[in-house]
Amino acid sequence: MTMRIPSLLTLAVCVALSASCGSDDDMIMLAGDTHSASSEGEALYAKAKATDDAGKSSSAIKQYNKMAEKYPFAPSAAQARFRQAELLEQKGDIQKSFDAYQKFLTRYQSSGLYSKALERQARMAQSAADGDVKSSFAGLKTKLSIEKTVEMLAAVRDNAPRSNTSAKAQFTIGELYQGKKESKNAIEAYRKSVSDQPESSYAPEALFRVGVVLLEEADRGNRNQATLELSREAFSDYLLQYPGHSKNAEARMLSGQIGGREINRSLDIAEFYDKSGQTESAKIYYREVLKRAGSGEAHDKAKSRLKALGE
Numbered sequence: 001m002t003m004r005i006p007s008l009l010t011l012a013v014c015v016a017l018s019a020s021c022g023s024d025d026d027m028i029m030l031a032g033d034t035h036s037a038s039s040e041g042e043a044l045y046a047k048a049k050a051t052d053d054a055g056k057s058s059s060a061i062k063q064y065n066k067m068a069e070k071y072p073f074a075p076s077a078a079q080a081r082f083r084q085a086e087l088l089e090q091k092g093d094i095q096k097s098f099d100a101y102q103k104f105l106t107r108y109q110s111s112g113l114y115s116k117a118l119e120r121q122a123r124m125a126q127s128a129a130d131g132d133v134k135s136s137f138a139g140l141k142t143k144l145s146i147e148k149t150v151e152m153l154a155a156v157r158d159n160a161p162r163s164n165t166s167a168k169a170q171f172t173i174g175e176l177y178q179g180k181k182e183s184k185n186a187i188e189a190y191r192k193s194v195s196d197q198p199e200s201s202y203a204p205e206a207l208f209r210v211g212v213v214l215l216e217e218a219d220r221g222n223r224n225q226a227t228l229e230l231s232r233e234a235f236s237d238y239l240l241q242y243p244g245h246s247k248n249a250e251a252r253m254l255s256g257q258i259g260g261r262e263i264n265r266s267l268d269i270a271e272f273y274d275k276s277g278q279t280e281s282a283k284i285y286y287r288e289v290l291k292r293a294g295s296g297e298a299h300d301k302a303k304s305r306l307k308a309l310g311e
Contacts, residue, residue: 041071045080057087068103078108082117089120095144098124098152105159118156122165125152129172146176167193167200174206183217204242208251211235215254225262232258263292267302279309 048063064084068077085100101121108114128149144152150173157169174189190213193206214231235255239248270285282305289302 037071038074041067041074042076044071045074045076048080048083052083052087057091061087061091065100072107078104078111078113081108082111082113085117085120089124094124094128095148098155102155102159118159118165121152121159122156122169125149125156125169126172128152129176146180150176162197164200167197167202170196171202171206174209178209178213178216181216181220183213186213198241204238204245205247207234207238207241208245208247211238211251211254215258225265228258228262228265231255259292263289263298266292267298270302270305274305274309283309283311 044063044067048060048067051063052060061084064080064087067074068081068084071077081100081104085097085104088097088100091097098121101117101124104111104117105114105121111117128144129152131144153169153173153176157166157173160166170189170193174186174193177183177186177189187210190206190209193200194203197203211231211234214227214234218227218231232255235251238245238251239255242248266285266288270282270289273279273282273285286302286306286309289298290306293299293302
């Protein structure tokens with residue numbers, strides 16, 4: 001019996017190790033196998049580099065990728081993955097280059113090339129976003145969809161948490177959605193920018209933009225009281241949390257104009273009911289205008305119509 005116990009324990013350990021591994025790349029190798037794989041990986045890297053040096057970038061990209069995929073623990077694997085991403089970037093294949101940098105950043109966090117890879121990935125995502133933002137105003141189309149661009153920016157954000165790069169990426173997501181008039185997504189993105197890093201240089205502008213997006217929503221026809229109240233609250237929160245910020249004066253002006261928007265909305269409803277022959281309903285909203293406006297064109301219109309309707 002004493003001779004069988006070690007064998008059973010060894011078997012249990014092997015089963016446990018196999019169950020805990022997600023892929024062949026992550027399997028624990030024996031010392032001899034590791035040395036052999038490392039040698040094979042380095043030989044493949046040398047071949048890829050020779051192809052690269054010869055100016056055959058397309059073939060080099062494939063060879064670097066094969067080396068990094070098959071021998072991820074070899075000494076030159078990080079360099080292979082980085083160079084693959086770099087060559088793809090030079091060829092203008094932004095999406096594949098970004099994904100290659102992402103693989104590098106995920107696996108080789110201790111590499112001396114990590115900061116450079118992060119910087120390049122962030123630059124690529126921002127460039128894609130800038131193109132998308134411009135397209136929403138100039139009517140130009142970009143190669144990457146907003147979904148893919150947002151995905152790229154989110155990866156940059158998560159790769160560099162609590163950094164200025166992360167804050168900028170999250171704020172840009174809000175800008176993308178705002179440019180596409182996707183108000184709900186824009187507001188969520190801007191609020192996340194504030195909640196994640198309230199002390200970042202992007203947080204004040206993000207909270208200000210929440211109020212602006214809600215006003216834009218009102219201008220597009222969603223002029224219900226709740227939308228305007230939410231906008232007023234956003235501007236109020238912004239002024240309270242970030243006094244002295246560059247947009248304070250504009251926020252006060254826009255917040256002050258919300259009252260005028262509410263008056264005009266009530267007048268519009270009153271006139272709709274008036275023209276529809278629903279006199280009693282019209283009177284309610286004309287009275288609301290007089291209650292909100294002590295003077296001005298809306299006040300005079302409401303007062304005149306109420307008089308004509310017998311009040």
